Amino acid sequence: MKKKEHKECTSALLPVRDTLDVIGGKWKLLILISVWEGNKHFREIERSIPKLSTKVLSKELKDMEENQLITRTVLNGFPVRTEYKPTNHSKTLEKVIFELHNWGVNHRKLIFGDKSETVDPIRV
């Protein structure tokens, strides 16, 4: 796990921070979902997410491998291919994401009073 300092953290909040580190940031969830959807190769994942740069994807994939959300296998072939696959551990995030989604939908209703466009149900 990427050890961030979180010096301000009480012991009870540490695991919450850990989780937020794992799924926070601009791209992590999009990448995770792309891999869940079956995209396996670097370019494949990259192309599935508009505006995502190779540099950021490369860094995020490393983080996610460290966090055991994905596995990385290099296939010895002719144009060298790398295969990224989601782990079972990554799937345990579904419940967390569901709760985040659920609360967000409710929050939108409260703040925008239904004036907001409907959002799609999350499918992960």
Add this chain to the structure above:
Amino acid sequence: MKKKEHKECTSALLPVRDTLDVIGGKWKLLILISVWEGNKHFREIERSIPKLSTKVLSKELKDMEENQLITRTVLNGFPVRTEYKPTNHSKTLEKVIFELHNWGVNHRKLIFGDKSETVDPIRV
């Protein structure tokens, strides 16, 4: 709600982003918990959280008021006092935080293999 752009967002992820915006950042959860614990006044909250500066607290309290997590009442008195109180809406975050905590604890076990120090159960 503070409208961030999230241009990269699919419709399904938008509410997830909203939630992460509301509880993300270095201080938001600590401030929320402090208010939940009964701290009502600006200086009281500030003093309850080491290293938190007035500038950041001021900004975060505004955000939280916008997001209807707290109410702000100015009491006309002699040393002017402001009263911050948690809303019922803020309490609906407990479940979300519980799931984040839960996943985080499990993740720590997996990554550090129980070598990590025990963390306190969250009490919010």
Add this chain to the structure above:
DNA sequence: GTAATCAGTTACCTAAAGGTGATCAGTTAC
């Protein structure tokens, strides 16, 4: 008048996250 308390605001600075574009090594097809 002086100090101290309340609840903030302001200007400036630093550090981290993320974006941009070039480059690389290996291999294949032409």
Add this chain to the structure above:
DNA sequence: GTAACTGATCACCTTTAGGTAACTGATTAC
């Protein structure tokens, strides 16, 4: 040989979150 594909890495720049310290205005106690 040249272009194109694979999976990246590198140096540099911008943007944003957060930190630091001074300051304001109102009021009370001395």
